[in-house]
Amino acid sequence: MFQFGQSQSITSITHVPANPTTNDNVSIVVNTSMPTSGCWVTTSSISTVGSTHSLFGAHCSGLAQTVCSGSDTFFLGLLNPGVQTVDYTMYYGGLAGSQTQCTSFSFGDSSMYQFSVAAGAGNLPAVIHPEGEHIQCDGDSFFVHTDEVVGQSYQWMFNGQPIPDDTNYFHWASDSGFYQVRIYFNGDSGTSPTLLLTSHSRPGGPLTLTEDLISTGYAADTFQWHSVQNGIIAGADSHIVQVSQDGDYFVSMVNSHFCYGNSDTLYVEFVEAEIDPAGIIEVCASDSLKLTATPTGSQYQYSWLRNGVVISSADSNTFKPTLDGNYQVRVSISQSYDTSGASSVTLIPSPTPIISYDGSMLSPLSTWNSYQWYSIGAGLIVGADSMQHTPLTNGTFYLRVADSTGCEGISNSVSVDGLAIEDLEASITHDIRVNGNEIQLIFNSKFKGQILARDVQGKLLYQDNVVSDLYLIDASSWSQGIYLLTLQGDSGAMETHKLFID
Numbered sequence: 001m002f003q004f005g006q007s008q009s010i011t012s013i014t015h016v017p018a019n020p021t022t023n024d025n026v027s028i029v030v031n032t033s034m035p036t037s038g039c040w041v042t043t044s045s046i047s048t049v050g051s052t053h054s055l056f057g058a059h060c061s062g063l064a065q066t067v068c069s070g071s072d073t074f075f076l077g078l079l080n081p082g083v084q085t086v087d088y089t090m091y092y093g094g095l096a097g098s099q100t101q102c103t104s105f106s107f108g109d110s111s112m113y114q115f116s117v118a119a120g121a122g123n124l125p126a127v128i129h130p131e132g133e134h135i136q137c138d139g140d141s142f143f144v145h146t147d148e149v150v151g152q153s154y155q156w157m158f159n160g161q162p163i164p165d166d167t168n169y170f171h172w173a174s175d176s177g178f179y180q181v182r183i184y185f186n187g188d189s190g191t192s193p194t195l196l197l198t199s200h201s202r203p204g205g206p207l208t209l210t211e212d213l214i215s216t217g218y219a220a221d222t223f224q225w226h227s228v229q230n231g232i233i234a235g236a237d238s239h240i241v242q243v244s245q246d247g248d249y250f251v252s253m254v255n256s257h258f259c260y261g262n263s264d265t266l267y268v269e270f271v272e273a274e275i276d277p278a279g280i281i282e283v284c285a286s287d288s289l290k291l292t293a294t295p296t297g298s299q300y301q302y303s304w305l306r307n308g309v310v311i312s313s314a315d316s317n318t319f320k321p322t323l324d325g326n327y328q329v330r331v332s333i334s335q336s337y338d339t340s341g342a343s344s345v346t347l348i349p350s351p352t353p354i355i356s357y358d359g360s361m362l363s364p365l366s367t368w369n370s371y372q373w374y375s376i377g378a379g380l381i382v383g384a385d386s387m388q389h390t391p392l393t394n395g396t397f398y399l400r401v402a403d404s405t406g407c408e409g410i411s412n413s414v415s416v417d418g419l420a421i422e423d424l425e426a427s428i429t430h431d432i433r434v435n436g437n438e439i440q441l442i443f444n445s446k447f448k449g450q451i452l453a454r455d456v457q458g459k460l461l462y463q464d465n466v467v468s469d470l471y472l473i474d475a476s477s478w479s480q481g482i483y484l485l486t487l488q489g490d491s492g493a494m495e496t497h498k499l500f501i502d
Contacts, residue, residue, distance in 0.1 A: 008034040008059070008092040008108035015086075015115045016178045017160025017194075022081055022117060024160075025131075025194035027178060028053070028074040030088055034061060034108070043105075046074055051084050058091040060102035075133065075196060079117045086113040124190030126183045133196045137259035144179055144195055145170035152185045173197050202261030203253035209268060209336060215240040216263050220253035228265065246270055271295065273331040273340035284407035285347040293317045293329040293340070303330040305339070321345045351409030353401045357416055363388040364411065368401035376413060378459035382452075391416045392496050393454070393484055428487050428495050437476035439485070439499065443469045449489035455481065475501055 012031045020026045043058040055074050076084075089110045093102030129145050136142045146154065148169040156166040157180040163171070173179050179195040203220045216223070216239050225236035228248035233241060243249060250265045276292045283289045293302055296317045304314035306325040321327060326342040353364045362373065364387065373384035376396040381389070391397060399411040428447055433440040441451070446469045453462035453473065461483070462473060475483075478501050485497045 008032065008090065010088065010090055010109045010111045013086065013088060013111060013113040015084075015113075017157065017180070019160065020079065020115075020117050021191070022078065023126075023191045024078070024117075024180070025178075026076045026079050026084075026117070027194065027196060028055065028076060028086055028088075028113075030055070030057065030072045030074070030090075032057075032059070032070045032072065032090060032109075034059065034070070034092060044072065044074065046076070048076070051080065051082055053084065053086050055086060055088040056091070057088070058093065058102075058105045059108070060105075061092065061094045073196065073198075078193075081117050083114055083116050086115075087111075088113065124183055124185055124188050126181060126190035126192040128179070128181055128192035128195050131193045131195050133198070135198045135200060135257055137257065137261075138199050138201050140199070141172040141174050142197055143170065144173050144181075144197075146181045146183065146192060149183075149185070152183050155182045155184070156180075157182060157191075175199060200255070200257040200259050202259045203255050204261045204263055206264045207249070207251070207266040209266060209334070211336075212244060212270070213240055213242055214249055214251075214266060214268070216251050216253070218253060218255075218263065220255050222254045224252045226250055226252065243268055244270070267334065269333050269336055271300070271331045271333055271336055271338040273329055273338040275327065275329055275340050275343045278341065278343050280344045280346075282346045282348060282405075284350060284405070286350040286408060289321055289345065289347075291319045291321065291327055291329070291343060291345075293319075293331055295331065299333055301332045303332075304328070305330065321347070323347070348405050348407050350407055351401050351403045353399055353409055353411040355397075355399050355411045355414055357391075357397075357414050361388045361390050362397055362399070362414060362416075364399055364401065369404055370402040372400045374398050374400065375459075378455070382460050382463070392486060394418070428489060428493055429497070432485070432497055432499070434475075434499060434501065437474065437478075437501075439473040439475055441471040441473070441487075443471075445469065447471070447487065447489065449487060449491075449493075452486045452488070454484045454486070 009032065010030060011033050014029045016027050016029060017024050045056045047054040053076060057072050059070065087110070090108040091105035092108035093105040127146055134142065146169050154167050154169050156163045156171045159177045171179065171181070176197060176199045179197060181192045183190050203218050205216065205218050208215050208217070223237050223239055225233040225241040226249065227233055228250070230247070241249070246269045248265050248267050251263045252260065253263070254260050274294045276294065281289065300317070302315055302317050304311045304319045305328045306323065319327070319329070324346050326344050328340050328342050330337055330339045351368060353366065353368060355362055355364050367387070371385055371387055373381045373389040374397065375381055376398065378395070389397070394417050396413050396415045398413040400408060401411070402408045429441055429443055431442040446467065448467045451462070451464050451466055451471065452460060454460050461478065480502055483499045483501060485499055486494065488494045
């Protein structure tokens with residue numbers, strides 16, 4: 001009886017043909033189930049005493065844990081009429097380590113099965129060519145026939161059942177199973193012995209690429225690697241091949257049943273990863289350095305590394321470093337990848353100037369290579385590019401500097417209040433008049449220098465070089481408000497006036 005609760009079990013036992021007579025060669029088909037990917041019978045035996053047949057099957061399993069259903073066939077041949085008893089015992093073993101065959105087996109399951117054989121009714125002798133057990137490969141057709149005799153008709157049988165419309169003296173068999181031919185002549189009939197055909201699968205399956213090595217996991221007897229573009233690869237006759245060119249590859253194989261087949265085709269592209277810019281890079285920390293990986297395209301995947309360690313979430317073809325270090329990029333496509341050479345990045349710290357106001361002059365605490373003063377609200381102050389700056393108006397000021405490397409930095413901001421423009425001595429002009437949209441400047445003597453006009457935020461609105469004793473400024477585009485007019489003479493004299501435009 002069946003042994004429930006076992007991980008290896010007999011699921012069914014059947015006989016072929018379904019209604020055997022003493023003219024039929026009978027076989028027993030045992031279906032089993034077990035939790036492995038390889039479950040082939042390695043040892044089997046048949047012991048017959050009278051009408052009792054003791055069958056033994058030992059299965060050797062692989063290592064992968066997936067359910068495998070196996071079917072084992074035992075050929076009994078011609079049997080006497082009456083009830084036949086089959087006792088089947090199943091044993092089970094597993095591969096260990098690097099073994100290629102099991103060395104020991106344990107009991108798996110057992111079952112008893114009975115069927116009846118009737119006396120043969122047909123008197124016509126029937127033959128089948130060939131008879132017995134034969135093998136072929138999936139997709140092939142096996143030619144089987146009987147002797148063609150004038151006046152006879154034929155019916156081919158598969159697993160004891162007639163094959164519809166198959167009434168020729170020959171048959172092309174393709175599926176695994178039992179084949180017979182039944183002949184008819186002058187009201188009599190006869191059934192041939194059985195041909196047992198087993199069709200084996202062809203080699204095939206996927207390929208695996210690891211760096212420049214392609215391999216197949218199929219356990220074939222012979223191998224031959226091919227390049228779709230260049231043909232047979234000479235000397236590549238094992239389960240693995242090393243390649244060095246882009247292209248499509250596959251392997252032809254022959255298994256232990258002499259079945260021929262090809263693996264899947266694998267496309268290989270060898271990536272050459274590069275970074276731009278490359279080499280030794282020194283940039284200001286305030287600059288936005290961007291490293292770009294090549295090749296580019298949606299078919300590639302990217303992974304950036306700093307000092308050999310993968311940077312989390314850095315998976316685009318560009319990267320902006322925020323720390324010093326040696327940067328590389330790994331570019332991959334399918335299962336092929338390459339890691340670029342390193343770009344050595346040094347980020348130069350930005351200057352951090354500090355300014356102060358002593359009541360008359362703005363100045364930094366340290367010396368830098370270049371300077372530019374700004375007013376918050378008005379922006380850059382034209383001509384204010386010295387270390388010190390004397391503000392002409394109240395406001396908030398800051399300084400941009402550059403150090404010897406060219407890196408720039410922004411200072412703190414300083415507010416200037418209480419600056420009295422009216423107290424500045426008027427030594428250049430005799431009179432300033434505002435007539436509507438026109439400003440009239442009357443000088444004490446001929447003035448040679450520069451005239452600048454700013455709003456109260458320090459924004460420069462007007463600038464001109466003058467040599468004259470009378471000068472007119474068109475202020476029609478100026479809005480209503482207060483403006484500061486500065487005159488800087490070539491002699492060094494300077495004065496500022498506050499004007500109101502209404």
